[in-house]
Amino acid sequence: MPSANPADDTAAGVEIAALLERGRDLSTPVLRAAVNRLAAPMDTVASYHFGWIDAAGQPSVGEGGKAVRPALALLSAEVAGARPEVGIPGAVAVELVHNFSLLHDDLMDGDEQRRHRDTVWKVHGPAQAILVGDALFALANEVLLELGTAEAGRATRRLTVASRKLIDGQAQDISYEHRERVTVEECLEMEGNKTGALLACAASIGAVLGGADDRTADTLEAYGYHLGLAFQAIDDLLGIWGDPVTTGKQTWSDLRQRKKSLPVVAALAEGGPASRELGELLAADAKSNDFDSFSEEEFATRAALIEEAGGREWTSQEARRQHAVAIEALAGVDMPTHVRAQLAALADFVVVRKR
Amino acid sequence: MPSANPADDTAAGVEIAALLERGRDLSTPVLRAAVNRLAAPMDTVASYHFGWIDAAGQPSVGEGGKAVRPALALLSAEVAGARPEVGIPGAVAVELVHNFSLLHDDLMDGDEQRRHRDTVWKVHGPAQAILVGDALFALANEVLLELGTAEAGRATRRLTVASRKLIDGQAQDISYEHRERVTVEECLEMEGNKTGALLACAASIGAVLGGADDRTADTLEAYGYHLGLAFQAIDDLLGIWGDPVTTGKQTWSDLRQRKKSLPVVAALAEGGPASRELGELLAADAKSNDFDSFSEEEFATRAALIEEAGGREWTSQEARRQHAVAIEALAGVDMPTHVRAQLAALADFVVVRKR
Numbered sequence: 172m173p174s175a176n177p178a179d180d181t182a183a184g185v186e187i188a189a190l191l192e193r194g195r196d197l198s199t200p201v202l203r204a205a206v207n208r209l210a211a212p213m214d215t216v217a218s219y220h221f222g223w224i225d226a227a228g229q230p231s232v233g234e235g236g237k238a239v240r241p242a243l244a245l246l247s248a249e250v251a252g253a254r255p256e257v258g259i260p261g262a263v264a265v266e267l268v269h270n271f272s273l274l275h276d277d278l279m280d281g282d283e284q285r286r287h288r289d290t291v292w293k294v295h296g297p298a299q300a301i302l303v304g305d306a307l308f309a310l311a312n313e314v315l316l317e318l319g320t321a322e323a324g325r326a327t328r329r330l331t332v333a334s335r336k337l338i339d340g341q342a343q344d345i346s347y348e349h350r351e352r353v354t355v356e357e358c359l360e361m362e363g364n365k366t367g368a369l370l371a372c373a374a375s376i377g378a379v380l381g382g383a384d385d386r387t388a389d390t391l392e393a394y395g396y397h398l399g400l401a402f403q404a405i406d407d408l409l410g411i412w413g414d415p416v417t418t419g420k421q422t423w424s425d426l427r428q429r430k431k432s433l434p435v436v437a438a439l440a441e442g443g444p445a446s447r448e449l450g451e452l453l454a455a456d457a458k459s460n461d462f463d464s465f466s467e468e469e470f471a472t473r474a475a476l477i478e479e480a481g482g483r484e485w486t487s488q489e490a491r492r493q494h495a496v497a498i499e500a501l502a503g504v505d506m507p508t509h510v511r512a513q514l515a516a517l518a519d520f521v522v523v524r525k526r
Numbered sequence: 527m528p529s530a531n532p533a534d535d536t537a538a539g540v541e542i543a544a545l546l547e548r549g550r551d552l553s554t555p556v557l558r559a560a561v562n563r564l565a566a567p568m569d570t571v572a573s574y575h576f577g578w579i580d581a582a583g584q585p586s587v588g589e590g591g592k593a594v595r596p597a598l599a600l601l602s603a604e605v606a607g608a609r610p611e612v613g614i615p616g617a618v619a620v621e622l623v624h625n626f627s628l629l630h631d632d633l634m635d636g637d638e639q640r641r642h643r644d645t646v647w648k649v650h651g652p653a654q655a656i657l658v659g660d661a662l663f664a665l666a667n668e669v670l671l672e673l674g675t676a677e678a679g680r681a682t683r684r685l686t687v688a689s690r691k692l693i694d695g696q697a698q699d700i701s702y703e704h705r706e707r708v709t710v711e712e713c714l715e716m717e718g719n720k721t722g723a724l725l726a727c728a729a730s731i732g733a734v735l736g737g738a739d740d741r742t743a744d745t746l747e748a749y750g751y752h753l754g755l756a757f758q759a760i761d762d763l764l765g766i767w768g769d770p771v772t773t774g775k776q777t778w779s780d781l782r783q784r785k786k787s788l789p790v791v792a793a794l795a796e797g798g799p800a801s802r803e804l805g806e807l808l809a810a811d812a813k814s815n816d817f818d819s820f821s822e823e824e825f826a827t828r829a830a831l832i833e834e835a836g837g838r839e840w841t842s843q844e845a846r847r848q849h850a851v852a853i854e855a856l857a858g859v860d861m862p863t864h865v866r867a868q869l870a871a872l873a874d875f876v877v878v879r880k881r
Contacts, residue, residue, distance in 0.1 A: 210694040212701065275660060279653040298634040301656060302697055305630060308660070309690045312667060316683040324679035328671040335664045339565040342657055346567065 185516035194241030197255065198262040205263060205314050209306050216295045216303045220274060222286065226294050236286075239402070239521065240265045240373040246513055247377030247391055250506040258377025260314050261326055265373045267311035268334050272369075274304035276341055280428070287419040308334070318380075326379045329388070333372035340364030351454060353431040355440050359400065362433070366406075367399035374398065374514075393500040394514065401493035402521045404486050407432040409526065411474055412483070417526045423470035429456065433489060438482030445479035452476070494522050540871035549596030552610065553617040560618060560669050564661050571650045571658045575629060577641065581649045591641070594757070594876065595620045595728040601868055602732030602746055605861040613732025615669050616681055620728045622666035623689050627724075629659035631696055635783070642774040663689070673735075681734045684743070688727035695719025706809060708786040710795050714755065717788070721761075722754035729753065729869075745858045749869065752852035757876045759845035762787040763838065764881065766829055772881045778825035784811065788844060793837030800834035807831070849877050 206217045218224045225231040241262035248258030276282070277290040278300045284290060292300035311334075315327045343361040347353045374395025375388040383391075409418050410425030410432055418424070425432050439450055452473060456462055477483060497518050501511060561572045573579045580586040596617035603613030631637070632645040633655045639645060647655035666689075670682045698716040702708045729750025730743040738746075764773050765780030765787055773779070780787050794805055807828060811817055832838060852873050856866060 210697050213693075213697050271660075275656050279656055297652075298700055301630050301634055302693060302700070305626075305659075305663070306690065306693045306697075308663060309686055309693060312682070312686040313690060316679065316686055319683075321676065321679070324671065324676070324682075327667065327679070327682065328674075331664055331667040331671055335661065335668060338568075338657060338661045338664060342565050342568050342661075345653055345657070 185513050187516055187520045190246075190513055190517065191238050191242050193255070194243075194245050194262060195238040197245060197259055198238075198241040198266065201259055201263045201314075202266055205267070205310050206307075208310070209303070212295075212299070213303045213306050216291060216299045217270075217307065219294065220270060220291050220303065222288070226289065236269075237524070237526075239517065240269060240370065242517060243370065243373040243395065243514075244377045246510055246517070247374055248381045249377070249510045250391060250504060250514075251378040251381030251383040251387065252507075253377070253381030255377075257381045260318055260323070261376030261380050262373070264311040264315045264326075264330055265369060265376060267307045267314065268330060268337070268372075269369055271304045271307040271311070272337050272341065274300050274307070278304075279341070279345065284419065284421075322380050322382055326376050329375065329379060329392075330372055333368040336364040336368035340366070340368070347431045348429060350431070351457065352439070353436050355433070355436050358431060358433055358436045362403040362407075363396065363400060366403040367396040370399035370402065371395035387504050390500055390503045393503075394497045394518075397493045397497035397500065398518050398521055401490045401497060401518070404433055404490035404493060405522055405524060407434055408483065408486055408490075411477065413526070419526070422467065423474060426470050426473055427465075429453075429462075433486045434477050434482035436482075437485040437489075438477040438480035441480045441482070441485075443480060445476045449473065449476040449480055490522050494518055540868050542871055542875045545601075545868055545872065546593050546597050548610070549598075549600050549617060550593040552600060552614055553593075553596040553621065556614055556669075557618045557621055560622070560665050561662075563665070564658070567650075567654070568658045568661050571646060571654045572625075572662065574649060575625060575646050575658065577643070581644065591624075592879070592881075594872065595624060595725065597872060598725065598728040598750065598869075599732045601865055601872070602729055603736045604732070604865045605746060605859060605869075606733040606736030606738040606742065607862075608732070608736030610732075612736045615673055615678070616731030616735050617728070619666040619670045619681075619685055620724060620731060622662045622669065623685060623692070623727075624724055626659045626663040626666070627692050627696065629655050629662070633659075634696070634700065639774065639776075677735050677737055681731050684730065684734060684747075685727055688723040691719040691723035695721075695723070702786045703784060705786070706812065707794070708791050710788070710791050713786060713788055713791045717758040717762075718751065718755060721758040722751040725754035725757065726750035742859050745855055748855040748858075749852045749873075752848045752855065753873050753876060756845045756848035756852060756873070759788055759841050759848060760877055760879060762789055763841055763845075766832065767838070768881070774881070777822065778829060781825050781828055782820075784808075784817075788841045789832050789837035791837075792840040792844075793832040793835035796835045796837070796840075798835060800831045804828065804831040804835055845877050849873055 203223070206221070207214055209217060215224070215228060219226060222231065244262035244265055245255035245258040247261070248255050273285065274291055277285060278292040278297055282290055283293050291303065311330065312327055315323045315330065340361050344365060347357070347361065371392040372395070375391040378391055379388050407425065410420070410430065411423060411434055413420065415422050421427060438446055498515055501514055558578070561576070562569055564572060570579070570583060574581060577586065599613040599617035599620055600610035602616070603610050628640065629646055632640060633647040633652055637645055638648050646658065666685065667682055670678045670685065695716050699720060702712070702716065726747040727750070730746040733746055734743050762780065765775070765785065766778060766789055768775065770777050776782060793801055853870055856869055
């Protein structure tokens with residue numbers, strides 16, 4: 172009987188829920204110990220961000236993230252023939268960089284909600300959001316480098332390159348919001364930087380820590396990079412058509428933020444009547460002063476035009492294309508059969524997820 | 527005939543101006559090349575911050591910083607018997623971390639001016655200040671790690687620890703502003719984190735890159751740490767009694783920002799009549815709604831009380847004490863005589879500087 176939870180469905184009998192849980196269970200204690208090193212009140216602010224305490228400082232069970240990155244980092248160690256535990260510092264470092272970027276991005280974008288809770292800058296103020304983000308970024312390198320091995324040095328170098336791409340992607344994302352037209356290629360480049368680079372690092376960092384050579388690490392990076400693009404394509408679909416109850420975001424979330432996401436740029440590029448009508452509406456929206464008071468119907472109209480111009484279907488196909496490229500990349504690396512099946516199942520999970 | 531410029535005066539015939547210039551001349555081209563790697567518009571924003579272009583994007587000759595850190599990093603390589611050039615990536619990495627912290631601190635503190643120019647968040651907005659700060663931080667690790675050597679891994683680890691302390695120090699600085707009382711010990715701990723840690727790193731990073739052992743690096747760190755505390759004590763004096771024309775800051779700058787700097791906390795700890803009067807005034811100031819409209823005379827009154835309670839003299843002596851500890855630390859390391867004289871002369875320069 173198929174489960175109601177997509178995390179239980181698997182392509183090859185792999186239990187995704189268990190895989191994600193393993194990543195979370197093994198990395199969270201190390202992550203918490205790292206965060207506890209921060210000087211007050213940054214430890215408290217970070218604990219709030221991770222959902223370990225509520226705004227009043229009381230212990231809470233937040234929903235956390237999906238934990239795809241830690242799961243990847245541990246599997247990645249197994250690709251190199253190491254125990255999954257070897258990937259833990261990599262999993263923690265990647266999570267720290269990911270959360271550093273969430274703290275800063277939420278502030279830059281003015282986002283008030285994340286994972287159904289007020290964002291850090293909203294609760295603790297902008298200065299703490301900046302500071303704690305900085306601290307998590309520094310901590311990421313510290314956690315790796317204190318291993319003191321040559322492998323840790325190589326892993327840190329890859330993480331640093333991924334972090335810089337992440338920052339480049341956020342810079343592009345911000346600059347695109349002010350531009351009238353963004354090409355599909357520019358959007359894909361931005362999403363590759365913003366989402367692909369860090370997933371690429373997650374997918375290779377365990378292997379690097381486990382002593383894999385550069386070719387293996389590069390191939391795993393390619394898998395993670397395209398997985399990241401598939402992940403982001405799904406995210407872009409959820410950002411417009413996702414169920415607010417499941418995503419924890421507002422209806423038409425990305426449209427409200429005038430995001431030039433994949434469905435939008437693909438629809439604008441199509442050039443037919445719906446595409447042109449959408450282009451005129453969005454151009455007028457960019458100049459509008461009462462955009463914030465738009466009704467549900469006005470956003471629904473825009474969403475319908477995006478769909479009519481093929482933006483929804485194109486993005487959905489793009490997720491499948493990137494998924495296929497990711498799986499193909501895996502063929503280039505020798506690894507235990509069960510690890511290959513698990514990496515493939517994680518890729519499947521990413522393109523069927525609902526949040 | 528003694529020169530009018532303190533940078534020309536030397537304790538042991540060392541030309542400080544030439545030493546600072548060497549650090550600047552050797553590190554700036556590498557720093558500029560690193561900054562040029564940033565995605566647009568971050569490269570432009572960073573170039574503005576460093577004073578290489580003006581707000582309109584035209585080339586300019588900004589005054590830059592004093593460049594004490596690059597000078598230290600190059601000397602540090604010579605301590606290890608390496609050529610000064612070996613310290614260049616270290617000098618650049620330390621400058622990148624220093625400037626990352628300036629970009630974020632100016633935004634968090636709401637500072638509108640630095641080096642006689644509008645700060646980045648004032649010209650390019652808060653989002654760019656956050657983003658470019660993040661990018662410079664990432665770039666610092668990248669510049670070191672791409673050397674690909676074991677020494678670079680060790681140097682990056684020390685830089686990461688220093689960066690975390692820098693962030694801890696800023697967290698303490700912010701939290702102290704909201705507290706009525708801060709002890710002298712707390713203030714010294716904060717200044718050690720905020721200024722000492724990175725100067726400690728600058729003073730050891732060249733040696734680490736030059737292959738020095740941990741004991742040598744730790745001893746150089748001790749020299750740099752106490753030099754940093756001496757530097758900060760002088761900075762705290764200039765923050766109250768510095769000449770605005772020379773410092774580029776407002777009169778009574780730190781008093782206007784209600785900073786719990788060393789002269790203030792030392793004066794408050796003294797306990798005599800002037801100390802108590804100062805305490806009452808500052809307690810009332812903390813609750814005042816029209817603090818921003820205070821006249822020059824009102825700040826002058828507070829400065830006079832700080833001086834009367836011995837805060838100015840104590841801080842001046844503290845700078846000399848820390849200077850002495852820094853010089854003493856140098857005795858623990860073998861190094862060429864001219865390098866020892868140059869490190870000593872740099873320490874002398876730090877405690878006589880006027881900006």
